[in-house]
Amino acid sequence: MKRLLLLVIVLAVIAALLLLLWRRLNGQDKAKRDLTQADASQAGWPLFVFPLPAAIAALVALIGGQLGMLLGDVFGYGLMLGGALLVRLGSGDRRAIADWLWRRLSPKTLGALLLAFGSGITAWLGAGHHPGIALAFGLLTLLGVHLAYGLDLSFQPRLHRRLDLGAQGAASLREAARTIAAIEQARLEIRQPELSARLAKIAALAQQILERVNDDPRDLWQARKFLTVYLEGVQRVVEGYAKTHGRIAAPELEQRFRHALETVETAFREQHQVLLERDVEDLDVQIEVLTQQLAREGML
């Protein structure tokens, strides 16, 4: 009898949630809110509400002293909660926080996998289902997240970008970072404020170029000469000048060094500009794709 009552309560809660959801979806269609707002506001609450019985189950199992069920419920609920948080993170405008993840795996996809895994664990260890049935629960959850929130399945660009950098590219970046640090170190030994300031600008520009390449490894090819030839050349010249200029006064050498630094600064600035323009082109393509997608779905 108690079991039947509990089932009725659970069904009533589910029915109430469905009703609320239906009203919410209708309201959104009427209001025609923009895509980001709609996605961000929708993402979340059902994923947090639906697994709640597992948390209560964990509490009941704890009170009843059922260790097996307690572990299953706690682990399952923990996974589902973590997955819900990740899906929400991937749906809202929180790209900065999730940036590190985006380069590897979309938070939404990772969250969906966690939710599916949590659902399967709960069905298997919490509810006592056969592992095959638990797998079915997990797959249903995965499909549900995909249909309701739209998983980002475009692994190709991310994978492509990672492969582009490769071990050799990563080594080049590390070497370039060491070279910049050496230039900075040598700069401190040069007592002429004007030259020191110019070197500081060059080091900052070099750092910006390095960051761009790190952000988008496709820029590695574009910046390869900068990384392998110019930067090391600058390091050799700056270190050589830092050693000699204190010992002998050579106005002609100073003038040539100044001129060389001006040329290097111009070259680095142009290199940085080229990489920025490339980013603008990429953004332009992304905007075009988004516009076409919105048009296809009747939003425009």
Place this chain on the structure above:
Amino acid sequence: MSDRQRRLVGLLLLIIGLGVASSQALLASCSGSAIAASVSTAAH
């Protein structure tokens, strides 16, 4: 299938995948506790 229908189907699947699995876990916990309590009562 329109976008709204797709989302609704997705949410229904989530109710099954997350809601039903969790609810059944809750029922199993309650049943387990009830059985444990009756066994304890019978033993006394």
